[in-house]
Amino acid sequence: MGVDVPVANSWRVGVFSGYSRTDFNVDARNSTGEADSYHLGAYGGAQWGALGLRLGASYTWNDIATNRSVTLPHFFNALRAEYNAGTAQTFGELGYRVHAGPVTLEPFTKLAYVNLQTNGFTETGGEAGLHEQGGTMDNTFTTLGVRPSTVATFGQTTAILRGMVGWRHAFGNVTPTSTVSFAGGSAFLIEGAPIARDAAVVEFGADFALSRRATVGITYGGQYGGGTIDQSIQGNFTVKF
Numbered sequence: 001m002g003v004d005v006p007v008a009n010s011w012r013v014g015v016f017s018g019y020s021r022t023d024f025n026v027d028a029r030n031s032t033g034e035a036d037s038y039h040l041g042a043y044g045g046a047q048w049g050a051l052g053l054r055l056g057a058s059y060t061w062n063d064i065a066t067n068r069s070v071t072l073p074h075f076f077n078a079l080r081a082e083y084n085a086g087t088a089q090t091f092g093e094l095g096y097r098v099h100a101g102p103v104t105l106e107p108f109t110k111l112a113y114v115n116l117q118t119n120g121f122t123e124t125g126g127e128a129g130l131h132e133q134g135g136t137m138d139n140t141f142t143t144l145g146v147r148p149s150t151v152a153t154f155g156q157t158t159a160i161l162r163g164m165v166g167w168r169h170a171f172g173n174v175t176p177t178s179t180v181s182f183a184g185g186s187a188f189l190i191e192g193a194p195i196a197r198d199a200a201v202v203e204f205g206a207d208f209a210l211s212r213r214a215t216v217g218i219t220y221g222g223q224y225g226g227g228t229i230d231q232s233i234q235g236n237f238t239v240k241f
Helices: none
Strands: 002-007 011-026 031-048 051-072 075-096 098-100 103-118 130-132 135-154 157-171 177-182 188-191 198-209 214-225 228-239
Touching: 075 130, 135 177, 135 198
Parallel strands: none
Antiparallel strands: 002 011, 011 031, 031 051, 051 075, 075 103, 098 103, 103 135, 130 177, 135 157, 157 198, 177 188, 198 214, 214 228
């Protein structure tokens, strides 16, 4: 939820807040987890003819809980951990619109920075519980691409068809690491699934006008690279007032 207002002749700035819930599981490790996330941010943008500038920053407070089972001959532990994390993000984007008949093309370049800071935790539930020291992971991302869009009519309904094709590069350490130890034991390092260093990013969607103030849309997003595939489908309903 957010609000934005025009400033001067070319700018529009706003603030937003939000809540999201994530549930995840790793069947091969008999592990589950959930995260409650609370978001707060600000954004702005300006348009000077064909040239557009967009900026934004946000911070997310994450409350995380994990559960995992350790099963060995004559041994079983059901372990749980609860801890907090914070995610800070900033981005800036510059685009230039070019009209090619009924299609509008916007080549763009985007720079984003993401910082994740995780607090330490100690698992409860048995001797196999781990203690984690907490840590920080930060990455800078650059994206180069183009966004095509056009307006189409289906009967009495007007729709905006849009897409994006780009290439994203990640700077910094792309493999998350964590330093953990058993009770009374020496610390050791474990690694998580890496972020793709280079990836192709695509997006295709459509927004259908229900009235002058209401639209409904659907968007497909994909990221392909580094032996990983990340896909999403998002629906939205927007009312302006």
